Amino acid sequence: MRRFWAGCWVMVLVGLMGWAGFVWGEEAEERLEARIFFTEGAGGPLRESAEFQTEEDPHAFLWITGLRPRPQDHGRASIAGMLSAYKPDGTLLTESPFSADKYMELLGPGAEVIYLQTNVNGNDYSSGPHKIVAEVVHNETGKRVTASREFFIKPVEKLSIIQYEFGYRSDKSISPGMFLQAGRPHVLNLQLLKFGLKDGQARLRISMMGCDQQGQPIQAEPMVQERQLTAEIEEGHYLIGKLSLPFVPNRAGQHFIRVTVDDLNSGEKTTRDIPCPVVSVFGDAEQAVPTPPPGLLWLEACLTNGEHGSLRQGNTYYANDTIYSQIRIAGLKTNAHGIGKLALRVTVSDETGQLLFEKEVEELPYHLMHDRNVFEFSFWQKTNFPETLSGPVTWTLQITDQISGATGYLSKEVVVNPDTQLHATGYEFYLWEDSDIPAGNLFTVGRPYHLRATVVGTELKNSTRDIEVKMIGVDRQGNRLSDFELSTSQPIAFSRFSEPAKNLDIKLPFRLNRSGKYALRLIVTDKHSGQVTSEDIPIEVVGLGPNDLKE
Numbered sequence: 001m002r003r004f005w006a007g008c009w010v011m012v013l014v015g016l017m018g019w020a021g022f023v024w025g026e027e028a029e030e031r032l033e034a035r036i037f038f039t040e041g042a043g044g045p046l047r048e049s050a051e052f053q054t055e056e057d058p059h060a061f062l063w064i065t066g067l068r069p070r071p072q073d074h075g076r077a078s079i080a081g082m083l084s085a086y087k088p089d090g091t092l093l094t095e096s097p098f099s100a101d102k103y104m105e106l107l108g109p110g111a112e113v114i115y116l117q118t119n120v121n122g123n124d125y126s127s128g129p130h131k132i133v134a135e136v137v138h139n140e141t142g143k144r145v146t147a148s149r150e151f152f153i154k155p156v157e158k159l160s161i162i163q164y165e166f167g168y169r170s171d172k173s174i175s176p177g178m179f180l181q182a183g184r185p186h187v188l189n190l191q192l193l194k195f196g197l198k199d200g201q202a203r204l205r206i207s208m209m210g211c212d213q214q215g216q217p218i219q220a221e222p223m224v225q226e227r228q229l230t231a232e233i234e235e236g237h238y239l240i241g242k243l244s245l246p247f248v249p250n251r252a253g254q255h256f257i258r259v260t261v262d263d264l265n266s267g268e269k270t271t272r273d274i275p276c277p278v279v280s281v282f283g284d285a286e287q288a289v290p291t292p293p294p295g296l297l298w299l300e301a302c303l304t305n306g307e308h309g310s311l312r313q314g315n316t317y318y319a320n321d322t323i324y325s326q327i328r329i330a331g332l333k334t335n336a337h338g339i340g341k342l343a344l345r346v347t348v349s350d351e352t353g354q355l356l357f358e359k360e361v362e363e364l365p366y367h368l369m370h371d372r373n374v375f376e377f378s379f380w381q382k383t384n385f386p387e388t389l390s391g392p393v394t395w396t397l398q399i400t401d402q403i404s405g406a407t408g409y410l411s412k413e414v415v416v417n418p419d420t421q422l423h424a425t426g427y428e429f430y431l432w433e434d435s436d437i438p439a440g441n442l443f444t445v446g447r448p449y450h451l452r453a454t455v456v457g458t459e460l461k462n463s464t465r466d467i468e469v470k471m472i473g474v475d476r477q478g479n480r481l482s483d484f485e486l487s488t489s490q491p492i493a494f495s496r497f498s499e500p501a502k503n504l505d506i507k508l509p510f511r512l513n514r515s516g517k518y519a520l521r522l523i524v525t526d527k528h529s530g531q532v533t534s535e536d537i538p539i540e541v542v543g544l545g546p547n548d549l550k551e
Contacts, residue, residue, distance in 0.1 A: 030066040030109075034136050036116070036149035037061055041165020041189070043115055043175040043447070045277055050129075050149070054156040055193055055240055056163045057119055061446075062134050062147060064112040067103055073140055075484030077103040077112075081136040085118050088128030102511065107473040108481040110513030111543065113446025156193045159268040161259060162240075163191040172244050174437055177444045178542060182252045182280040183326065183376030184308050184440070190259065192241035195229075196266030202229040202241055203264040210369035211256040215273060218370055220338035222260075223247070251371035252280035280376060281311055281326050281441040289374050292331040297399055297408030300328040305537070306428030306452075308378045310441040313538060316415045317383065318425050318456060323348075323395065323414065324380040330373050332366075333404035340366050341402040346381060348414070350393050357383055363402070389416045422457040422531040424506075424524050433509045443512050445543040450509040451520070459528040460500055466491040466527040469506050474519050474536060481518070486510055491527075515543030 038047040038060045052058050069077040084095040103112045118132050129150035137144045156162060166176050169185035180186055188208070195202045209222040229241050249255070255276040262269050281302060292298040303312040304324045317323060334340040342364040348357035359381050366375050385393075396411040429439035432448050439449050451471070458465040471486040486508060494500035510520070519536035526532075 030068050032064070032066040032136070032138055032143040032145045034062055034064045034134065034145045034147040036132065036134060036147050037063060038149070038151070040275070041163070041175060042117065043177050043444075044165050045178050045275060050151040052151055052153055053160060053162040053193070054153065056153075056191070057117055058132075058151055059165075060116045060118070060132070060149065062114040062116060062136070064114070064136060064145075065110075066143075067112050067138055068109060069103075069105060070140055075105045075482060078139045079103070079112065079136055080139055081134060083116060084133045084135075086131045086133070088130060093130075103513065104486075104511065105482045105484045105513060106471075106486070106510065107512060107514040107516075107518055107541070111445055112513065159192070159194045159261065159263050159266070159270045161190055161261065161270060161272045162193045164259075164272070164274055165189050167244070168437055169246055171435070171437055174431060174435070176440070177447065179277050179279040179440075179442060180249050181308055181440050182249050182278050182282075183328075183378055185246065185248050188245045188247060188257065188259070188274070190243045190245065190261075192243065192261060193239075194268075195239075195241055195261075195263050196268070197239075198265045200230060203227075204229070204241070204243075205262040205264055206243065206245060207260045207262075208245060208247060208369075209258040209260075210276075211258050211273065212370075213254050213256070215256060215258075217258070218255075218372060219368065220334065220336070220372065222258075223338075223367060223369075226264075247369060248366065248377075249276065249278040249370055250366065250368055250375045252278045252282070253370065254278075255370045257369075276370070278370065279440075279442055280328075281309075282328055282376075289328070289330045291373070292406075292408070295404075295406050296331060297401060297406050298330040299397065299399060299408040299410045301325050301397060301410055301412065303412070303414075304378070304441070306430075306438055307380055308438045308440055309429060310539065312427075315413065316417050317385070318417055321385075321426050321454075322380055322382045324378070324428075325397075326376065326378055327397065327399075328374065328376045329399060329408065331406060331408070332368070332373060332375055332401055333406070334368055334372075335403060338368055338372075340368065340375070342366065342375075343400045343402055344379075345398045346379070347396045348381075348383065348393050349396070350389070351391065356385065356389075356393060357381065385416050387418055390418050391416060420457045422455070422524065422526050422529070422533045424453045424455050424522055424533065424535060426452070426454040427522075427537055428452045441540075443539055443541045445512055445515055445541060448509065448511055450507055451522070451537075452505065452507050453522065455504045455506060455524055456502070457531075458504060458526050459531075460494075461528040463496050463500065464491055464493045464528075465500070465504055467504060467506075468525045468527060469508060470523040470525075471508055471510060472521045472523070474521050476517055476519060476538065478519070478521075478536060489527075512539070512541045515541045517541075 040047050080099040085093040133148040135146050167187045172187045204227050207222040207224045210218045256273045257276045260271045290298050345360045395414045399408045431437045468489045473481045519538045521536050523534040
């Protein structure tokens with residue numbers, strides 16, 4: 001990337017399918033407040049330092065509280081504003097207008113988040129601070145607030161990692177947000193400056209070493225790879241080298257990744273310790289994992305809402321369901337390079353012992369980066385149970401460590417229910433409105449998501465099925481947090497000359513405006529039969545800024 005310009009842009013995270021209702025109770029007269037916080041990459045973990053390097057793009061977010069919709073606005077608020085960037089001498093670099101009209105009080109009073117990125121000319125550094133200023137107005141009430149933040153740009157004199165951010169291996173451009181997830185494939189995106197070229201190419205050796213909070217290495221040895229970057233140089237331009245390094249965090253906790261880059265052309269070297277906060281659906285990272293006796297593996301498994309999803313409530317599945325699970329293993333051995341291999345077999349059998357499903361994975365490689373003993377991964381299988389199957393079945397997992405030969409075994413009872421009464425099932429959460437990237441087991445205030453589910457047991461009338469779906473926010477005791485609700489109506493017509501589908505797939509985009517432990521109540525109404533079904537889906541939401549109105 002080459003730049004000789006300065007600028008800033010705003011990414012407003014919005015998107016909802018429908019809305020109805022009004023705010024809960026009387027309007028509270030609150031002061032509109034806003035603050036700017038820097039992050040490590042777009043939407044990443046909070047960054048304490050306000051010092052940036054040449055060609056490093058300052059990423060930040062605007063945290064807005066006190067944005068209360070009026071009763072007549074039905075729980076909805078909209079804002080508009082201007083983002084400006086200034087040089088140290090006060091000269092305006094650029095300004096960009098922004099607007100957002102999708103703030104919803106799904107979880108009661110909360111916060112709005114707008115993500116910001118500022119691009120500053122690499123030559124434009126000095127001893128004085130740059131400044132970004134955000135002016136915000138609540139359109140319905142006319143309330144205004146201004147937030148500003150200073151930052152410094154320092155020159156880069158030698159080979160440096162000027163910027164990093166995490167992404168998903170399935171889409172490296174999408175940030176995982178504040179936390180990474182144990183057992184999930186990620187990438188570490190790096191930007192380098194001041195590397196040498198030979199015949200138009202950069203030759204680099206990169207190593208990654210997992211370290212604890214004190215900076216002590218955990219891995220047996222670092223992961224090392226060599227890369228070549230080809231570039232055409234224009235005189236006077238900065239040349240930025242971009243790298244994406246794949247890895248899988250294997251243990252929850254507050255870790256570091258020590259990245260060392262060797263420039264094989266110039267002989268220079270640079271090292272940077274990068275914070276790597278990791279969470280797990282299994283909970284507390286500090287909890288000790290048992291050490292099994294020789295020859296055995298310790299296994300733990302939980303059923304989840306979709307791949308890499310949150311903990312699933314109950315163990316009842318239907319003929320159309322897919323069983324998703326998260327697996328954690330202890331007692332593993334690796335080779336001299338810290339690499340291990342697993343083989344696994346999953347079966348589902350009925351009460352008579354008849355095998356209903358079988359799946360084998362002959363080789364699952366892994367690298368123990370942040371714990372020399374524990375590894376996590378997500379596993380799923382489409383069941384396609386017979387529609388007449390009813391009652392308990394046994395889900396069995398067997399894992400073999402191909403390095404040591406140790407084995408582990410566990411089983412869970414799963415109940416199959418062929419009930420044709422109206423119900424929703426197969427809940428899966430995803431990022432954004434239309435992506436196929438699983439949301440993970442923790443949600444973030446202000447980030448767009450969508451819920452996918454399947455509705456079973458609807459009535460067919462005049463070759464159509466017609467349902468209404470609503471989502472409301474409740475606390476863990478089932479109490480509504482506001483009168484605001486998301487809603488969508490979905491009539492589906494079928495050809496008279498084909499077999500109509502028995503199940504309906506639904507998708508409902510939403511955003512969360514408050515941190516804490518809540519539930520999303522999904523209410524489905526069959527407009528033909530009048531039947532109604534509802535279920536509370538537990539969620540946990542984390543916030544980013546101050547004055548975060550928690551549960």
